[in-house]
Amino acid sequence: xxxxxxxxxGNRLALTRLLTQVENDTPEGRAxxxxxxxxxxxxxxxxxxxxxxxxxxxxxxxxxxxxxxxEERRVAVVAVDxxxxxxxxxxxxxxxxxxxxxxxTGVFIRSMASRGSLGxxxxxxxxxxxxxDAAGFDTILIETVGAxxxxxxxxxxxxxxxxxxxxxxxxxxxxxxxxxxxxxxILVVNKADRPGVENTLKALKSVLELAHPVxxxxxxxxxxxxxxxxxxxxxxSWIPPILKTVATEGEGISELADEIARHAGYLRESxxxxxxxxxxxxxxxxxxxRETLVRRFREQVSKSRYEDVLDKVFQRELAPWExxxxxxxxxxx
Amino acid sequence: xxxxxxxxxGNRLALTRLLTQVENDTPEGRAxxxxxxxxxxxxxxxxxxxxxxxxxxxxxxxxxxxxxxxEERRVAVVAVDxxxxxxxxxxxxxxxxxxxxxxxTGVFIRSMASRGSLGxxxxxxxxxxxxxDAAGFDTILIETVGAxxxxxxxxxxxxxxxxxxxxxxxxxxxxxxxxxxxxxxILVVNKADRPGVENTLKALKSVLELAHPVxxxxxxxxxxxxxxxxxxxxxxSWIPPILKTVATEGEGISELADEIARHAGYLRESxxxxxxxxxxxxxxxxxxxRETLVRRFREQVSKSRYEDVLDKVFQRELAPWExxxxxxxxxxx
Numbered sequence: 001x002x003x004x005x006x007x008x009x010g011n012r013l014a015l016t017r018l019l020t021q022v023e024n025d026t027p028e029g030r031a032x033x034x035x036x037x038x039x040x041x042x043x044x045x046x047x048x049x050x051x052x053x054x055x056x057x058x059x060x061x062x063x064x065x066x067x068x069x070x071e072e073r074r075v076a077v078v079a080v081d082x083x084x085x086x087x088x089x090x091x092x093x094x095x096x097x098x099x100x101x102x103x104x105t106g107v108f109i110r111s112m113a114s115r116g117s118l119g120x121x122x123x124x125x126x127x128x129x130x131x132x133d134a135a136g137f138d139t140i141l142i143e144t145v146g147a148x149x150x151x152x153x154x155x156x157x158x159x160x161x162x163x164x165x166x167x168x169x170x171x172x173x174x175x176x177x178x179x180x181x182x183x184x185x186i187l188v189v190n191k192a193d194r195p196g197v198e199n200t201l202k203a204l205k206s207v208l209e210l211a212h213p214v215x216x217x218x219x220x221x222x223x224x225x226x227x228x229x230x231x232x233x234x235x236x237s238w239i240p241p242i243l244k245t246v247a248t249e250g251e252g253i254s255e256l257a258d259e260i261a262r263h264a265g266y267l268r269e270s271x272x273x274x275x276x277x278x279x280x281x282x283x284x285x286x287x288x289x290r291e292t293l294v295r296r297f298r299e300q301v302s303k304s305r306y307e308d309v310l311d312k313v314f315q316r317e318l319a320p321w322e323x324x325x326x327x328x329x330x331x332x333x
Numbered sequence: 334x335x336x337x338x339x340x341x342x343g344n345r346l347a348l349t350r351l352l353t354q355v356e357n358d359t360p361e362g363r364a365x366x367x368x369x370x371x372x373x374x375x376x377x378x379x380x381x382x383x384x385x386x387x388x389x390x391x392x393x394x395x396x397x398x399x400x401x402x403x404e405e406r407r408v409a410v411v412a413v414d415x416x417x418x419x420x421x422x423x424x425x426x427x428x429x430x431x432x433x434x435x436x437x438t439g440v441f442i443r444s445m446a447s448r449g450s451l452g453x454x455x456x457x458x459x460x461x462x463x464x465x466d467a468a469g470f471d472t473i474l475i476e477t478v479g480a481x482x483x484x485x486x487x488x489x490x491x492x493x494x495x496x497x498x499x500x501x502x503x504x505x506x507x508x509x510x511x512x513x514x515x516x517x518x519i520l521v522v523n524k525a526d527r528p529g530v531e532n533t534l535k536a537l538k539s540v541l542e543l544a545h546p547v548x549x550x551x552x553x554x555x556x557x558x559x560x561x562x563x564x565x566x567x568x569x570s571w572i573p574p575i576l577k578t579v580a581t582e583g584e585g586i587s588e589l590a591d592e593i594a595r596h597a598g599y600l601r602e603s604x605x606x607x608x609x610x611x612x613x614x615x616x617x618x619x620x621x622x623r624e625t626l627v628r629r630f631r632e633q634v635s636k637s638r639y640e641d642v643l644d645k646v647f648q649r650e651l652a653p654w655e656x657x658x659x660x661x662x663x664x665x666x
Contacts, residue, residue, distance in 0.1 A: 038652075040649070
């Protein structure tokens with residue numbers, strides 16, 4: 001029986017082994033991904049992202065606990081840490097996280113240190129997610145640290161993306177909000193017991209209003225409700241709600257879980273679920289194509305030829321574009 | 334006279350036009366980069382990076398002012414903002430930044446919103462830097478927002494990389510420090526008038542000691558001095574100093590400029606300057622190769638064929654790896 005078959009029959013050791021093989025990008029890992037692919041596409045993928053200091057990890061832990069204990073779902077967490085491109089910090093992370101959930105086979109947490117390029121990281125994450133999906137985990141939380149491109153990659157991978165903010169993270173935060181708002185399906189202000197929470201909420205609301213000008217957005221019963229402006233048609237599109245949480249105390253977690261469920265319902269009704277799946281798989285296909293093209297190029301151009309050309313660039317005898325032409329000339333044309 | 338020739342003769346309008354063409358990746362921009370490439374390689378490239386809330390932008394402004402006014406250098410700033418992958422925020426940024434420096438042709442500030450992939454962003458930044466370099470700007474500051482992969486890309490582009498921290502940015506900060514320390518040539522604790530600065534310094538020092546265990550690192554006369562451990566040989570390698578600044582007040586800026594100059598001296602003496610140049614140009618060449626390979630692939634595979642294959646992946650009839658083989662089969666082999 002192949003590892004993939006063992007995985008499908010519920011073997012936990014096969015799961016652990018396959019995760020490692022996928023993370024190390026071994027031929028066995030690739031073969032297993034291919035074998036398991038028809039069994040994927042069932043899980044709800046939830047991205048959780050936000051700047052350092054927002055308390056993402058606590059929030060992810062609490063959400064995992066909630067989904068497991070209150071809703072009896074099988075929950076996997078993939079914690080991606082691109083803040084550490086050189087040194088791995090995964091082992092300690094695993095230990096800290098596992099404390100509340102250890103011994104429960106319905107929860108599996110995998111931390112991975114970022115390796116290689118960002119594209120490579122996204123691809124590896126996609127692979128881990130597929131393994132969990134095939135293994136029957138119906139809810140997969142994908143946590144990323146960092147502000148910027150990493151968030152966009154998460155958004156491509158997830159069905160539902162949570163963007164976490166926290167009060168008082170400084171003057172650059174406003175700028176970031178504007179950018180990541182466009183990938184947020186749900187906005188969470190964590191550490192909502194801290195001073196400055198009202199300012200953070202206000203700032204998020206004004207950015208939301210800029211992004212969705214035809215609507216009035218206001219707070220109601222502690223949740224955000226959306227009302228169409230008087231003369232405007234009611235659009236069916238999703239407006240990101242803003243929620244307050246205090247993850248360390250478990251406050252706001254079940255409300256957040258409700259919003260996540262509501263978003264999943266919206267995705268299925270509107271047809272966006274399928275659209276996101278397709279776009280996600282398209283990104284994955286593109287990344288694989290790019291990687292394969294580069295690998296084939298490397299197999300065809302000798303190391304010494306490449307170094308010779310790079311030397312010429314270094315000596316300013318050849319501009320980079322000219323070097324590319326020289327390296328590729330007559331090769332693929 | 335070509336735009337490139339006009340640029341070399343000091344025409345400022347040509348500079349502005351070429352920056353735009355490079356940012357938009359036009360054929361004219363590419364041709365100009367090739368024409369100008371032999372005139373590059375003179376500037377000192379200084380990367381400035383750090384998490385949101387550290388006050389990077391103020392620090393960059395102050396450094397630019399210092400280099401210009403105290404040292405009469407020609408200074409360019411390229412502010413890369415990957416926090417805003419969808420919406421551009423460059424215009425406002427430009428206006429805020431230009432206030433202190435407007436009217437001085439020896440300073441040029443260019444903000445760019447992140448576009449497309451991170452690799453594409455790094456390539457565009459490299460292009461803008463080459464234009465400034467050829468135009469005779471001898472000091473080029475490259476500012477990036479965000480924690481993670483963006484820093485690594487900056488490190489590849491710059492000769493000297495400053496990593497900015499600030500007190501009290503929350504619990505994830507420690508994790509980030511460990512990762513970005515390895516790209517830092519100089520560590521700056523900005524907002525050093527804030528509470529918690531001693532904790533931040535202490536944390537940075539302990540991470541430094543972990544990274545450079547053969548040395549004792551201690552604070553002396555307000556600056557960091559490095560002393561070889563008793564039984565150990567004195568290595569010639571650079572140990573990142575830690576500096577305190579309050580950028581909004583201009584405090585610590587001239588000390589920081591001194592350390593930057595000292596690092597440039599170290600790079601030239603040790604031969605690391607050339608090594609960094611070569612590695613930087615290697616990264617640029619790789620990015621161009623990757624892009625060209627993908628473009629050629631796209632030219633050879635029809636859109637409808639690609640969509641057919643993606644459909645099969647979406648229907649789970651074909652795994653992504655199988656799809657790649659199908660798309661590339663018989664094409665480049």
